[in-house]
Amino acid sequence: MTKVTYIDASGESRTVEAQVGSTVMETALRNSVPGIEAECGGACACATCHVYVADEWTEIVGKPSQMEEDMLDFAADVRPNSRLSCQIKVSEALDGLVVTTPVKQG
Amino acid sequence: MSEIIQTDAVIVGAGPVGLFAVFELGLLDIKAHLIDILPKVGGQCAELYPEKPIYDIPGYPIITGQGLVEALEKQIHPFRPTFHLGEMVERVETLGTAEKPLYRVATDAGTTIEAKVVIIAAGGGSFQPKRPPTPGVEAYEGKSVFYSVRKMEHFRGRRVMVAGGGDSALDWALNLHPVASRVILVHRRDEFRAAPHSVNAMRALVAENKMDLAIAQLTGLKGADGQLSAVTLRGADQSAFDVECDDLLAFYGLTMKLGPIADWGLNLHENLIPVDTATFETSAPGIFAVGDIITYPGKLKLILSGFHEGALAAQRAHRHVYPDKKLLFQYTTSSTNLQRKLGVS
Numbered sequence: 001m002t003k004v005t006y007i008d009a010s011g012e013s014r015t016v017e018a019q020v021g022s023t024v025m026e027t028a029l030r031n032s033v034p035g036i037e038a039e040c041g042g043a044c045a046c047a048t049c050h051v052y053v054a055d056e057w058t059e060i061v062g063k064p065s066q067m068e069e070d071m072l073d074f075a076a077d078v079r080p081n082s083r084l085s086c087q088i089k090v091s092e093a094l095d096g097l098v099v100t101t102p103v104k105q106g
Numbered sequence: 107m108s109e110i111i112q113t114d115a116v117i118v119g120a121g122p123v124g125l126f127a128v129f130e131l132g133l134l135d136i137k138a139h140l141i142d143i144l145p146k147v148g149g150q151c152a153e154l155y156p157e158k159p160i161y162d163i164p165g166y167p168i169i170t171g172q173g174l175v176e177a178l179e180k181q182i183h184p185f186r187p188t189f190h191l192g193e194m195v196e197r198v199e200t201l202g203t204a205e206k207p208l209y210r211v212a213t214d215a216g217t218t219i220e221a222k223v224v225i226i227a228a229g230g231g232s233f234q235p236k237r238p239p240t241p242g243v244e245a246y247e248g249k250s251v252f253y254s255v256r257k258m259e260h261f262r263g264r265r266v267m268v269a270g271g272g273d274s275a276l277d278w279a280l281n282l283h284p285v286a287s288r289v290i291l292v293h294r295r296d297e298f299r300a301a302p303h304s305v306n307a308m309r310a311l312v313a314e315n316k317m318d319l320a321i322a323q324l325t326g327l328k329g330a331d332g333q334l335s336a337v338t339l340r341g342a343d344q345s346a347f348d349v350e351c352d353d354l355l356a357f358y359g360l361t362m363k364l365g366p367i368a369d370w371g372l373n374l375h376e377n378l379i380p381v382d383t384a385t386f387e388t389s390a391p392g393i394f395a396v397g398d399i400i401t402y403p404g405k406l407k408l409i410l411s412g413f414h415e416g417a418l419a420a421q422r423a424h425r426h427v428y429p430d431k432k433l434l435f436q437y438t439t440s441s442t443n444l445q446r447k448l449g450v451s
């Protein structure tokens with residue numbers, strides 16, 4: 001099984017099982033992981049699913065698309081490892097992925 | 107006060123469900139005014155996912171958010187609804203009685219409408235500007251932090267920081283440039299979503315040292331009694347620095363908030379309005395609610411459910427608008443009466 005770890009702003013860590021093909025945002029909601037709001041339901045239209053990808057994963061996860069980069073303009077405290085979790089699809093290559101949720105969404 | 111408009115129905119919210127309610131009301135000769143805080147119709151479909159396909163609208167195997175909105179506009183056109191866009195409904199006051207309801211609806215733009223029925227189709231709430239992520243921003247709002255420009259004159263001779271990279275930010279940076287003593291544009295990256303000609307105009311002003319551009323993010327505000335003195339920024343290299351300014355105009359997109367609906371004296375359940383599923387009337391006679399804003403056992407937040415809800419609400423609304431007229435059930439296919447209203451017969 002593929003696993004994703006979410007670390008919240010206070011440092012608490014939660015590791016959950018993720019379905020290949022679903023998004024990192026959907027996986028968080030399905031497992032009641034706090035810190036991700038996903039107001040627009042994954043349409044890349046709200047920037048309330050913002051996460052920081054752990055340094056060792058940034059290359060594997062890749063860069064945001066143009067549309068996602070535009071949407072990141074609406075997120076708070078954007079950093080070089082910022083991504084919108086609804087735009088990251090879980091794959092076997094991402095087994096063990098670690099992301100941190102920000103202090104505040106949107 | 108401006109003149110009071112008299113009509114049959116006021117629809118709060120011009121999302122897909124509010125739009126289709128015009129159709130169902132229109133078939134029953136109920137005239138409607140629609141109010142939405144957005145400058146355009148279509149609610150979530152138009153604002154959040156105009157280009158995305160929807161697959162579960164009956165009769166349309168696939169249609170985009172914007173496509174559906176345009177089809178709805180065409181469908182309701184025969185009933186000539188009046189639109190009040192860019193206005194937020196602030197107050198709904200009761201003037202009538204339970205037997206003979208009458209409501210006065212007032213917007214933040216000064217529009218006042220008296221109607222026999224009110225249909226709340228407010229969806230996920232009104233789209234409102236997002237606050238910048240700076241702690242304590244509330245204390246400055248309306249005094250030196252703004253999310254839109256109501257009066258250009260306010261900015262005359264002041265140092266104005268404009269935050270954002272879209273059309274609103276760039277347009278206002280350019281429009282305020284001749285008025286303000288200095289405009290400082292702040293954006294998190296050196297790439298802009300705004301139209302290329304405004305980006306070029308901005309870059310030309312910056313090159314001539316007539317405007318400042320900072321590639322940075324807002325992290326803090328400094329000032330007292332609601333008056334800003336400086337904004338703390340964090341540059342791409344993560345270093346923090348202060349920029350002096352008198353006003354901040356921030357464009358961080360929109361978010362949905364319940365807004366003033368909470369103050370209208372309706373029963374609410376977790377920010378949703380409970381309704382009677384036979385009539386879609388709320389706890390107040392003559393006030394109906396349909397679409398994403400309502401709750402009842404089995405409620406689905408789907409567009410098709412909202413359409414059904416509007417049809418039933420219209421039936422009961424007819425009783426309030428035409429208490430002495432008997433309502434005859436008719437099909438649009440076969441009723442020449444309905445077809446006349448639709449302008450097809």
Ligand SMILES: Cc1cc2nc3c(=O)[nH]c(=O)nc-3n(C[C@H](O)[C@H](O)[C@H](O)COP(=O)(O)OP(=O)(O)OC[C@H]3O[C@@H](n4cnc5c(N)ncnc54)[C@H](O)[C@@H]3O)c2cc1C
Nearest residue numbers: 043119121123143149150195228229230232233397398409
């Ligand atoms: C990404 C995404 C995909 C979706 N996909 C589907 C799908 O495939 N199929 C489906 O059936 N549904 C889908 N939905 C859900 C669908 O969009 C909603 O069910 C629908 O928009 C609800 O319509 P509505 O008219 O009730 O409310 P909304 O579309 O939310 O519109 C409400 C309007 O009311 C306005 N308003 C609220 N309060 C006030 C006030 N006080 N004054 C003035 N204006 C006010 C708001 O500004 C807004 O424009 C999707 C939603 C999202 C976000």
Ligand code: FES
Nearest residue numbers: 042044046047086
């Ligand atoms: S859920 Fe809205 S942008 Fe990801």
